[in-house]
Amino acid sequence: MSTGRCSICKEIKTVNRDRKTGSLVCRACYTRKRYHNSSFHKRCTRCGETRAVGKRDGEDKPICKVCCEKERKHNTSLHEKCFFCGNIKPVETRIESGPICCVCYNTQRRRYGIKTNRNKKHQDVAIMA
Numbered sequence: 339m340s341t342g343r344c345s346i347c348k349e350i351k352t353v354n355r356d357r358k359t360g361s362l363v364c365r366a367c368y369t370r371k372r373y374h375n376s377s378f379h380k381r382c383t384r385c386g387e388t389r390a391v392g393k394r395d396g397e398d399k400p401i402c403k404v405c406c407e408k409e410r411k412h413n414t415s416l417h418e419k420c421f422f423c424g425n426i427k428p429v430e431t432r433i434e435s436g437p438i439c440c441v442c443y444n445t446q447r448r449r450y451g452i453k454t455n456r457n458k459k460h461q462d463v464a465i466m467a
Contacts, residue, residue, distance in 0.1 A: 346371070422446070 342353045345361035353362040363371075372378050373390045381388050382402035383395065392403035401409075410416060410428050417426050421436035430440040438446075 339352055339354055341350065342362045343350050344353055344364040344367055345356075345359075346363060346367040349364065351364040351366075353364050354368070355361070356363045356368075376388075378390065379388050380391050380400040382405055383399040384401055384405040387402060387404075389402035389404065391400040392406035393401050395401055414426075416428065418429050418437040419426050420439040420442055421433065422438060422442040425439060427439035427441070429437040430443040431438050
């Protein structure tokens with residue numbers, strides 16, 4: 339990993355060399371490229387749809403991103419108390435003070451006019467806390 343200009347988005351970021359093309363590609367563009375490339379998609383063991391793999395279960399079987407998100411939102415054993423509102427909800431992000439739910443994260447972003455940037459999500463919210 340090194341800093342350079344991504345060959346897809348043309349921004350200067352941390353990049354890796356693409357094994358097939360030899361070009362420099364940032365993580366966001368690499369993930370987007372894989373997500374839209376159907377040759378990387380597998381049949382989900384939960385819903386049966388052929389989609390991008392979000393994670394694999396204990397037996398290394400693929401689970402799509404849609405099912406992963408549903409599990410995260412509906413499995414209450416994964417929920418934690420939000421640092422801002424105190425409600426027990428799925429964790430959207432974490433700061434040094436504790437976990438933050440999706441509602442509080444989005445409210446804080448709108449209130450302070452912070453642009454969405456997945457790579458800086460933790461830093462953005464940490465500034466507001």
